[in-house]
Amino acid sequence: MALRHYTLDLSLSAAVDSAAIVPGLLSVFDEQEMTVTVHDTSGHGYLATLVGKNGRLAILRVHSHGLVTIDLQCYEDDNLAQIDNLLNALEKKLKVLLNGNITRIKRLPALVRGAKVDRYWPTTDGRMSEYDIDRVVYEEDSAYQNIKILHSRQYGNILVLNGDINLAESDLAYTQAIMGSGKENYAGKEVLILGGGDGGILAELVKQKPKMITMLEIDQKVIDGCKTHMRGTCGNILDNLKGDCYQILVEDCVPVLKKYVQEGRTFDYVINDLTAVPISTEPEEDSTWEFLRLILDLSMKVLHPSGKYFTQGNSVNLTEALSLYEEQLGKLSCCVDFSKEVVCVPSYMELWVFYTVWKK
Amino acid sequence: MALRHYTLDLSLSAAVDSAAIVPGLLSVFDEQEMTVTVHDTSGHGYLATLVGKNGRLAILRVHSHGLVTIDLQCYEDDNLAQIDNLLNALEKKLKVLLNGNITRIKRLPALVRGAKVDRYWPTTDGRMSEYDIDRVVYEEDSAYQNIKILHSRQYGNILVLNGDINLAESDLAYTQAIMGSGKENYAGKEVLILGGGDGGILAELVKQKPKMITMLEIDQKVIDGCKTHMRGTCGNILDNLKGDCYQILVEDCVPVLKKYVQEGRTFDYVINDLTAVPISTEPEEDSTWEFLRLILDLSMKVLHPSGKYFTQGNSVNLTEALSLYEEQLGKLSCCVDFSKEVVCVPSYMELWVFYTVWKK
Numbered sequence: 001m002a003l004r005h006y007t008l009d010l011s012l013s014a015a016v017d018s019a020a021i022v023p024g025l026l027s028v029f030d031e032q033e034m035t036v037t038v039h040d041t042s043g044h045g046y047l048a049t050l051v052g053k054n055g056r057l058a059i060l061r062v063h064s065h066g067l068v069t070i071d072l073q074c075y076e077d078d079n080l081a082q083i084d085n086l087l088n089a090l091e092k093k094l095k096v097l098l099n100g101n102i103t104r105i106k107r108l109p110a111l112v113r114g115a116k117v118d119r120y121w122p123t124t125d126g127r128m129s130e131y132d133i134d135r136v137v138y139e140e141d142s143a144y145q146n147i148k149i150l151h152s153r154q155y156g157n158i159l160v161l162n163g164d165i166n167l168a169e170s171d172l173a174y175t176q177a178i179m180g181s182g183k184e185n186y187a188g189k190e191v192l193i194l195g196g197g198d199g200g201i202l203a204e205l206v207k208q209k210p211k212m213i214t215m216l217e218i219d220q221k222v223i224d225g226c227k228t229h230m231r232g233t234c235g236n237i238l239d240n241l242k243g244d245c246y247q248i249l250v251e252d253c254v255p256v257l258k259k260y261v262q263e264g265r266t267f268d269y270v271i272n273d274l275t276a277v278p279i280s281t282e283p284e285e286d287s288t289w290e291f292l293r294l295i296l297d298l299s300m301k302v303l304h305p306s307g308k309y310f311t312q313g314n315s316v317n318l319t320e321a322l323s324l325y326e327e328q329l330g331k332l333s334c335c336v337d338f339s340k341e342v343v344c345v346p347s348y349m350e351l352w353v354f355y356t357v358w359k360k
Numbered sequence: 361m362a363l364r365h366y367t368l369d370l371s372l373s374a375a376v377d378s379a380a381i382v383p384g385l386l387s388v389f390d391e392q393e394m395t396v397t398v399h400d401t402s403g404h405g406y407l408a409t410l411v412g413k414n415g416r417l418a419i420l421r422v423h424s425h426g427l428v429t430i431d432l433q434c435y436e437d438d439n440l441a442q443i444d445n446l447l448n449a450l451e452k453k454l455k456v457l458l459n460g461n462i463t464r465i466k467r468l469p470a471l472v473r474g475a476k477v478d479r480y481w482p483t484t485d486g487r488m489s490e491y492d493i494d495r496v497v498y499e500e501d502s503a504y505q506n507i508k509i510l511h512s513r514q515y516g517n518i519l520v521l522n523g524d525i526n527l528a529e530s531d532l533a534y535t536q537a538i539m540g541s542g543k544e545n546y547a548g549k550e551v552l553i554l555g556g557g558d559g560g561i562l563a564e565l566v567k568q569k570p571k572m573i574t575m576l577e578i579d580q581k582v583i584d585g586c587k588t589h590m591r592g593t594c595g596n597i598l599d600n601l602k603g604d605c606y607q608i609l610v611e612d613c614v615p616v617l618k619k620y621v622q623e624g625r626t627f628d629y630v631i632n633d634l635t636a637v638p639i640s641t642e643p644e645e646d647s648t649w650e651f652l653r654l655i656l657d658l659s660m661k662v663l664h665p666s667g668k669y670f671t672q673g674n675s676v677n678l679t680e681a682l683s684l685y686e687e688q689l690g691k692l693s694c695c696v697d698f699s700k701e702v703v704c705v706p707s708y709m710e711l712w713v714f715y716t717v718w719k720k
Contacts, residue, residue, distance in 0.1 A: 001423075001425050001427070002427075003421075003423065003427065003429055005367075007365075007471070007473065009473045009474050011474045035399070035400070037397055037399065037409070039395070039397065039409065039411045040395070040411070041411060041415060042413065044414065044415030045415065047411065047417065049397070049399065049409050049419075051399045051400065051401060051407065053402065054404065055401060055404030055405065055423070057407065057419070057421075059409075059417070059419070061363075061417075061433075063361075063363065063415070063474075065361050067361070067362075067363065067473075067474040069363055069433075069473055069474065071431070073421075073429075104474075104478065106473070106474075106478065106480065108471075108480055108482065108488060109482050109486050109487060109488045111367070111468075111471075111488070113367065113369045113427075113429055113466070114369050114371050114423075114427040114429065114464075114466075118464065118466065119487075120466065120468055120488075122468065122469050125492065126469050127469060127479075127489075127490040127491070127492060128468060128469045128471070128480075128488055128489070128490040129487075129488070129489055129490065129709070130487040130488040130489065131487070132485065132487060132677055132710075153676075153677050154675075154676050154677055154710060154711045155711075170704070170711070173704070315514075316513075316514050317492055317513050317514055344530070344533070344704060344706040346704040346711065349489070349709050350492075350514060351514045351515075351530070351706060
């Protein structure tokens with residue numbers, strides 16, 4: 001059973017003597033039959049914990065520098081209206097006790113901890129974000145990754161790979177961006193997709209009548225999950241691994257790319273829908289950058305001299321990771337140029353950078 | 361000084377005996393010199409509070425139904441690397457102690473409580489969301505409202521009125537949606553904007569060479585703030601209250617609309633950029649709905665028979681508020697029809713409904 005964690009914080013224009021407000025606050029708790037423990041903080045303000053029935057816990061802190069924080073934890077099956085009333089009463093009492101001294105009252109949505117369905121998926125740049133996810137639609141551990149498809153009220157189903165939000169049914173903007181934002185003409189062209197197991201790019205591409213699309217997706221279980229649960233993204237395109245102008249090879253793209261290089265095969269477009277730019281720049285992540293450069297190098301080798309390579313980058317706020325990626329572009333075995341675009345992908349809750357790369 | 365609040369939660373496949381893990385966990389805290397208090401929870405699991413130096417506080421709960429929660433509070437100027445190490449050590453120890461019994465480990469971004477600049481602006485549908493806001497650019501209390509302009513790394517400056525995110529410099533999508541999503545031809549037309557003090561609609565409209573745009577914005581201080589700090593939205597359009605094809609009247613729109621009705625004046629387009637649909641459906645909010653209906657009724661009276669009325673609705677998840685709004689459309693003094701569109705406005709972090717209304 002989940003734990004609901006409420007917070008109520010008051011920022012003050014001046015420090016307040018805890019003796020002036022604590023009795024009033026404790027009186028609000030009186031009818032809740034909670035056991036109060038006052039702790040010694042060695043001069044860091046007033047701190048009391050209150051333990052009540054049904055696993056309720058409150059923490060009352062009057063910090064020594066003009067801040068009052070209250071935490072309230074209860075179980076999901078508690079009387080939530082009563083909890084709400086308690087918080088209302090505390091807020092009301094504090095407004096009276098601190099009259100004129102309050103610069104901000106902040107009462108955040110309750111954190112729901114240990115819920116069956118997890119709604120918290122922080123952004124890539126490390127900010128808290130809560131999704132309107134109400135159920136898990138699909139969950140599998142494949143040989144390669146943990147695959148989840150979660151249902152969001154507003155975004156439709158969301159594909160999550162190893163804990164990373166990949167794509168939601170609302171995210172046509174992602175697919176359009178990684179296809180060149182409507183500025184390309186794919187008719188009669190040879191296209192290679194790396195990854196793309198959700199089928200979004202493939203489904204949009206076939207509408208443009210290219211000569212042939214080859215998609216290299218390593219994970220059959222991603223295809224299986226998306227085929228059933230991400231139809232807002234892939235339509236019926238994943239129902240068959242082959243069609244008039246496309247083929248899906250369920251294979252690791254690296255050996256296939258190497259084979260294409262050997263055969264001298266080229267493509268007008270290579271769309272890399274594999275992984276985001278590695279976030280960490282730690283030494284142990286070197287292998288990720290190496291992998292990324294390997295893919296880039298192989299892709300350039302199979303790219304027609306006048307062809308284009310599209311890929312997603314990362315959150316616009318991860319400036320260091322983006323710079324490192326751009327550095328990699330300077331280290332390839334052939335000279336390339338690139339442009340980038342910032343796009344709003346609805347379910348990401350952060351702006352995202354997409355790259356276009358071409359041979360100089 | 362802000363309080364940083366860390367959480368570390370482990371969901372378990374089966375309940376665990378606290379005696380099996382508590383000593384191990386407490387040993388991790390040992391070198392932190394914290395004073396432990398074990399509380400009586402009347403059968404609701406194990407609960408200990410640990411109070412340390414510099415105002416540090418930890419709460420350790422082993423719930424009786426397969427959940428372990430740890431809270432850790434410290435001040436912003438604490439040794440945050442040490443705090444991180446402590447959390448890492450706790451997580452590592454728990455993984456060993458609960459080996460095979462863990463279904464989820466969740467360590468959320470730290471909540472920053474009582475910070476000088478508030479980064480938490482929950483969505484309209486009540487979800488936690490943290491913005492990448494790093495400074496307050498403008499703050500004024502006008503006769504009508506509290507006006508803030510906050511700087512976001514990714515969204516540019518954000519206008520916040522009475523605590524509601526109104527528009528960011530990144531949000532051209534909002535302006536385009538409330539102008540009919542590029543499907544209208546404003547050339548040579550008479551347009552009325554209600555509100556719109558950020559200047560976004562006005563700046564986009566003038567590009568289309570309408571005959572005349574009249575904008576009714578009540579709050580000079582919104583105009584002043586946006587003129588200086590929202591230039592990504594308004595450009596230089598707010599530098600003058602009058603231009604070749606526009607005039608801004610700094611007035612309450614209601615008496616002006618009434619005057620227009622009396623004069624028999626009509627517009628080809630009325631764009632209501634005033635307030636969102638009231639969220640609450642409580643009786644005390646009746647006046648908000650009445651105000652909304654008054655504006656709608658007056659707008660319809662000044663709307664040319666073949667004209668269009670555009671307005672924002674609300675979060676797509678607030679289905680009840682949206683239904684109530686649509687009900688209001690059936691209660692107007694003239695018969696109307698409407699269509700709606702769901703749009704992703706980058707800084708909103710939730711999908712938003714926009715309405716087009718016209719006379720039947």
